[in-house]
Amino acid sequence: MNLSYRLRLLVVVLSIGVLAGGGFLFKQLLLPDSFGVYGPYRADAIAEAALVPIRHGTNTSCFKCHPYEAKNHKKGRHQTISCEFCHGTYADHVADSKKIGTLPVKKEKEITTLCLRCHNTEIKARKEEVIKTVAMPNHLKDQNVKLTHNCNQCHYVHAPLKYIIRAKQITGLMEAGS
Amino acid sequence: MMDRRSFVKKVLNGTIAGSLYLVWPMGGDSLEIPEEIPGIKGKDYDIHHQEFAFIVDITQCIGCGSCCVADKREYNVPDGNYRTWVERYVKGFSDQIYVDSPHGGLDGYQHPRTDIDEKIRDTFFVPKLCNMCKEAPCVQVCPVGATFISPDGFVLMDEKRCVGCAYCIQACPYSVRFLNPVTKVAEKCTWCYHRVRKGLLPACVEVCPTGARKFGSMKDETSEVYKILKGPGVLTVLRKEMGTFPALYYKGARREVI
Structure with missing residues (x-):
């Protein structure tokens, strides 16, 4: 009686031990490394997320090799615009300090389309305090230029008012209200 | 010679x-790499003592879509999926709301909406991205621990562990997740975690011409986001009633923005 009770107890304890130990081993096998360091996830995934290659530089990265554009861009009204928005990403142009590709330069009608992405009065959600907008083709008519003109024929895209201001100084013309 | x-x-x-x-x-x-977020570059990154905030200023957004373009290029996001996008809200005098987002704002907004008959009362753009919830529903539902909140407050994806069950995509109240058709795993905006860890601003903040998107460290008392969050300006979060406690704040968001 007593013996069979002890035997049964031993069997129960042993089986619990085997199940728990087996379960623990099984869990160790299935769980990836670093799982549970910070929580129920793989802590290494954070380091992996931090290692994704950077594709966009900053304007400073571009200005390093393009001093002429830098000089004008920094002074003009377009100084807050990212070079890479119009020209493409840094990673497509430079790798390991070497030029690996040529970024496309927008031409003709593409430029007008690009300008009107921001400067189109028709989109009423743009506030005057934030951005100066123009209506096309009214702007061209007002300025007495051909309707086929592209924006960059008067506005230098990096500093849009640079030559406009210069021209006004030379001709002595003043804009109404100024 | x-x-x-x-x-x-x-x-x-x-x-x-x-x-x-x-x-x-x-x-x-x-x-x-210039230092855009002070205190990260060249220093030991203490993952337990970091806090970041993102503020979207709707009153500054002009809907140019630079952020969407930058985001697509930074991650080569497949066509038809968006990690971030810009919505156009139009509110009529009858309080009817019209929302559209052609191509997620990738091509910008070149034309006004022509399908609205009534007089327009208010119109504005709303950029959308991951809200980085402190109580993230997507993390809660993931059956394999493939998405998680890192100790520095980012909701990230473990692409190696994801099984592509799309449960998180259903759970996200802000619809920022999608199943990548190439890799077949869930993908989401990370606030450019790889850039932040190098002291750079997220790509969308980097290219924003009007400063409608602001990002910074809350541990840095000189950062713009710290000053805004400390100040008296009204900031709102999206779907507050869901109790997700986002770290993405909106300035100037009308009550209709969800």
Whole structure:
């Protein structure tokens, strides 16, 4: 009686031990490394997320090799615009300090389309305090230029008012209200 | 072999100087990283003592879509999926709301909406991205622990662990997740975690021309987001009633914005 009770107890304890130990081993096998360091996830995934290659530089990265554009861009009204928005990403142009590709330069009608992405009065959600907008083709008519003109024929895209201001100084013309 | 005379001539012409410029290393990393978020570059990153905030100023957004373009390029996001996008809200005098987002704002907004008959009362753009919830529903539902909140407050994806069950995509109240058709795993905006860890601003903040998107560290008392969050301006979060406690705040968001 007593013996069979002890035997049964031993069997129960042993089986619990085997199940728990087996379960623990099984869990160790299935769980990836670093799982549970910070929580129920793989802590290494954070380091992996931090290692994704950077594709966009900053304007400073571009200005390093393009001093002429830098000089004008920094002074003009377009100084807050990212070079890479119009020209493409840094990673497509430079790798390991070497030029690996040529970024496309927008031409003709593409430029007008690009300008009107921001400067189109028709989109009423743009506030005057934030951005100066123009209506096309009214702007061209007002300025007495051909309707086929592209924006960059008067506005230098990096500093849009640079030559406009210069021209006004030379001709002595003043804009109404100024 | 080049004689001295022609060598000097070429140097003065710039043909050799130019080639030397290409050969000489520019020193250090290829990408000279300026410090945009102070206190990260070149220092030990203490993952437990970081807090970041993102503020979207709707009153500044002009709907140019620069952020969407930058985001697509930074991650090569497949066509038809968006990690971030810009919505156009139009509110009529009958309080009817019209929302559209053609191509997620990738091509910008070149034309006004023509399908609205009534008089328009208010119109504005709303950029959308991951809200980085402190109580993230997507993390809660993930059956394999493939998405998680990192100790520095980012909701990130473990692409190696994701099984593509799309449960998180259903759970996200802000619809910022999608199943990548190429890798077949869930993908989401990370606030450019890889850039932040190097002290750079997220790509969308980097390219925003009007400063409608602001990002910064809450541990840095000089950062713009710290000053805004400390100040009296009204900031709102999206779907507050869901109790997700986002770290993305909106300035100037009308009550209709969800």
